[in-house]
Amino acid sequence: MKNGTLYGVGVGPGDPGLITLKATKILKQVAVIFAAASTKNNYSLAAEIVSPHLKEGVPVEPLGFPMTRDKKRLATAWEKNGRIVVETLKKGKDAAFITLGDPLIYSTFGYIMRTIQKTYPDIPIKIIPGITSYQACAAAAGQILAEAEESFAVISGALGGERLKQVVDHMDCVAMLKVYHKHTEIMDALNELGLASGSILISRCGLDGEVILQGLKRGCNTPPPYLSLVLIKKTGRL
Numbered sequence: 560m561k562n563g564t565l566y567g568v569g570v571g572p573g574d575p576g577l578i579t580l581k582a583t584k585i586l587k588q589v590a591v592i593f594a595a596a597s598t599k600n601n602y603s604l605a606a607e608i609v610s611p612h613l614k615e616g617v618p619v620e621p622l623g624f625p626m627t628r629d630k631k632r633l634a635t636a637w638e639k640n641g642r643i644v645v646e647t648l649k650k651g652k653d654a655a656f657i658t659l660g661d662p663l664i665y666s667t668f669g670y671i672m673r674t675i676q677k678t679y680p681d682i683p684i685k686i687i688p689g690i691t692s693y694q695a696c697a698a699a700a701g702q703i704l705a706e707a708e709e710s711f712a713v714i715s716g717a718l719g720g721e722r723l724k725q726v727v728d729h730m731d732c733v734a735m736l737k738v739y740h741k742h743t744e745i746m747d748a749l750n751e752l753g754l755a756s757g758s759i760l761i762s763r764c765g766l767d768g769e770v771i772l773q774g775l776k777r778g779c780n781t782p783p784p785y786l787s788l789v790l791i792k793k794t795g796r797l
């Protein structure tokens with residue numbers, strides 16, 4: 560039997576209007592939808608976003624991924640979830656793995672794709688790009704991400720303030736995702752660099768509780784929600 564195709568589908572960063580026509584078309588064609596979910600509560604915002612676009616009766620299966628940096632636990636979860644996805648594809652059914660924003664930027668889909676490609680190189684995989692969080696946040700804040708000869712980097716906040724200082728040394732504009740964990744350290748680094756007042760923190764863009772904070776201050780110690788990022792521009796330096 561011919562293997563089904565796995566589609567990695569980006570569903571946009573939250574606003575239900577920011578899902579592409581192509582994504583909605585694929586979601587109506589596939590037999591099963593897989594969504595990464597926290598092992599704590601099985602919740603998936605991506606599943607909520609796609610719900611109006613599904614054929615009746617199409618199952619949405621949450622795949623549990625532990626919120627950990629423990630490489631062994633993560634590898635075990637990717638392999639287990641990869642096998643679950645492959646079971647469907649081996650039956651000749653097409654499936655979609657939905658992901659918040661774009662599937663190729665800080666997404667669990669990348670790990671699943673690599674795990675499946677390694678073990679089952681004959682399974683076709685196609686990717687449907689999505690609008691990223693930083694594009695939507697820049698639009699919401701009216702902030703130009705890069706222009707003219709400026710360089711632009713997308714980085715993770717998981718490595719904190721030191722990483723930011725290294726990157727800012729070489730880049731004109733930065734979008735820093737995953738800032739919730741080390742936000743105090745990141746704020747301190749922005750202040751030290753003289754970039755805080757020109758930076759913008761955007762939380763829950765396009766969702767209930769959206770916050771756009773222009774100009775960040777030292778001592779702003781309330782942890783932002785998980786869905787938060789910072790847009791930084793060197794031209795904002797005082």
Ligand SMILES: C[S@@+](CC[C@H](N)C(=O)[O-])C[C@H]1O[C@@H](n2cnc3c(N)ncnc32)[C@H](O)[C@@H]1O
Pocket residue numbers: 572573658659660661662663664665666690691692693696735736737738739761762763764765766785786787788
């Ligand atoms: C695992 S990454 C997912 C990135 C996603 N694949 C993309 O294309 O933007 C999660 C991070 O994306 C950012 N993010 C995603 N959705 C967001 C939203 N609606 N508002 C603000 N930040 C968001 C936050 O920095 C969050 O910690």
